[in-house]
Amino acid sequence: MVLHSSRVVDTFIVQFGISGDPAETSKFRDSIEDDPAIEGNSNVAATVAFATAGANTRTSQIFINLKDNTQLDGDGFTPFGKVSKGMDVVNAIVNPTPDDTDGINQNGYGLGGDSWLAQQGFDYNVIVNATLV
Numbered sequence: 001m002v003l004h005s006s007r008v009v010d011t012f013i014v015q016f017g018i019s020g021d022p023a024e025t026s027k028f029r030d031s032i033e034d035d036p037a038i039e040g041n042s043n044v045a046a047t048v049a050f051a052t053a054g055a056n057t058r059t060s061q062i063f064i065n066l067k068d069n070t071q072l073d074g075d076g077f078t079p080f081g082k083v084s085k086g087m088d089v090v091n092a093i094v095n096p097t098p099d100d101t102d103g104i105n106q107n108g109y110g111l112g113g114d115s116w117l118a119q120q121g122f123d124y125n126v127i128v129n130a131t132l133v
Helices: 022-026 070-075 087-091 106-120
Strands: 003-009 013-019 047-050 062-065
Touching: 013 022, 013 106, 022 106
Parallel strands: none
Antiparallel strands: 003 013, 013 062, 047 062
16 A cells, blocks of 8 residues: 655654555544553654544544654554654655645545545655554
């Protein structure tokens, strides 16, 4: 599966997790229950957490913290991983919607996939491979 960054907020986060294939994206529309906060686990630079729109609304979208964002710790953003190599690549990800911290229209992209994205004329990033260890 190929994923595109849908939201980049400079010096804050890089968010991704929508497939370029609408049929694939539709498999991940159901919400995932929140993980409990883990004491001592914090949203520091290079940690990875699920994006959420409130309690128990997580889906396939995750973000990487570009800096220490400990203010997110009490809001249900529980880090579940950390970038161990390649943070220089993460920091070089292009913002597909400069000056718009809301990012790409996620509904439009989720329903239309790569063809919708191409019609918008955005410069965008593609995650081709990532390894979880």
